[in-house]
Amino acid sequence: MAAQYKNKSIAEQNSVDLAWQLLMSDEYEELRSCIYCNPSELRRFRQMVVNIVMATDIADKEINGLRKERWNKAFAEQAPGNDIRNAKATIVMEHLIQASDVSHCMQHWHIYRKWNEMFFQECMEAYQSGRSDEDPSKGWYQGEIGFFDFYIIPLAKKLKECGVFGVSSDEYLNYALENRREWEKKGKEIVAANREKIQAALDGSQSISNTEMPIRETPMKKSQEWNAARQQTQAIVPEEDGLDESFRSETLAL
Template identity: 60%
Template sequence: MSVSKLLSRIVAHSSDRIDTCKCVASSLHDHTYGITSDPLTQFACILSALIHDADHVGVPNTQLVKEETETAKRYKGKSVAEQNSVVLSWEMLLRPEYCDLRGAIAATDAEWTRLKQLVVNSVMATDIMDKDLKGLRNVRWEKAFSEQDPSEDAHVTTNRKATIVIEHLIQASDVAHTMQHWHVYRKWNQRLFEEMYKAYKEGRSEKDPSEFWYKGETGFFDFYIIPLAKKLKDCGVFGVASDEYLTYAIQNRREWEERGEAVVDEMIEKVKAVWEEEAETTDTFVDEASVSL
């Protein structure tokens, strides 16, 4: 939904003087680096947002590599969950029953190749923990929006900027709860906490999230969420939506600083109560089974 919202908020630059529908389309094309005039790219963004966490097992890539899972081995420890999501989803899309759908999406082999490239690159952008990928994205951003090379082909420059915008669009979608109303942020933050606590209790994480959650979220806002929201604004493509995302991110950061410790205490209480209840249910089941025997 976040991707769809941002795509729908794409606007031409406020300084443009637009008098006709043709001028509107031309202005949007230039201002968004061709994204608004390319339905395949827009579809790739939506599809990537839908599939980017497909078959996610609730633990990070580092844990999958540590456990030496088959998936981690298959993808040689690089962007394991992300690559797995793309492959599974793409295989599903290629099933015979989706033949008509594929025909509606792309008509030629060239279009299918481009669609897959867009999807792969977009989903890989959600792996924010891979330092190599992060470094490459930062370099592309600097080259696209900070450095100016008048000798570079305009088409190459536009494509690079479009790629960067799409990557940040998908990244924002991945963590959109942090850039929405406090209650939305709290809802999904609670669920993430529960997921990570479950991994800890099951021995799939060395760290108890209750011990670092408050400081961890504070750092996440400072070093990832707010800088990401600022980049959405700086690229100049998304109009008031980028202002809205940045405003909510800053407000949630401020509210988390004030209320976060109490929120964490509340989450700990809830999740421990659930685990204690499940443990009691399991013990009762074992006792009843023993009596039956």
């Protein structure tokens, strides 16, 4: 799968592939007629879907840099025309899905703790089963602080700036700031406790590595199937609309 997507936004591109293939199936013909009426609307809709899903890949510096440029340009205009309004709509939707992707960080401390621990457990099991080379507990505490400082809190401030959520945006920002403060005080003890609990559970279960190891091989074994699905998806879309280009080309073109 990594080779298929040239090691760029692998999970995100695969998600778009599968979702687009499903949307283009016969059973969703009526839904498609409600979404778009002509090739131009279809192209715009696909671009929007690609942009929004690709926005969840926060590790791609190139795409993130372009997104920041579009945000600054869209919200720097005092009297926006149609083009600026469309740009604002696109960039706001990208940030909405980014917020949805990490929404637990902007909710109550107990919600944040719950999902943080579940993700930590997933990473620890991957490490213990040999699917990851790094022990996540070594950098988890400091990593969360950096995540709040350089991603969560700036994102919450942008949600407030765009005004989409109204007064609720203050709540999201306040929760993010409070969770950051709580994590700074309690995070080290939480990581240590979670590691001990997960390690004890792993030591008592002989089936974890046996059940999870095949996942490591699945993407490579199924790469031809994913590629066939992607080709089928692209074949459905009219070539004159330029939708047979790569996802990154579609994203960077907007």
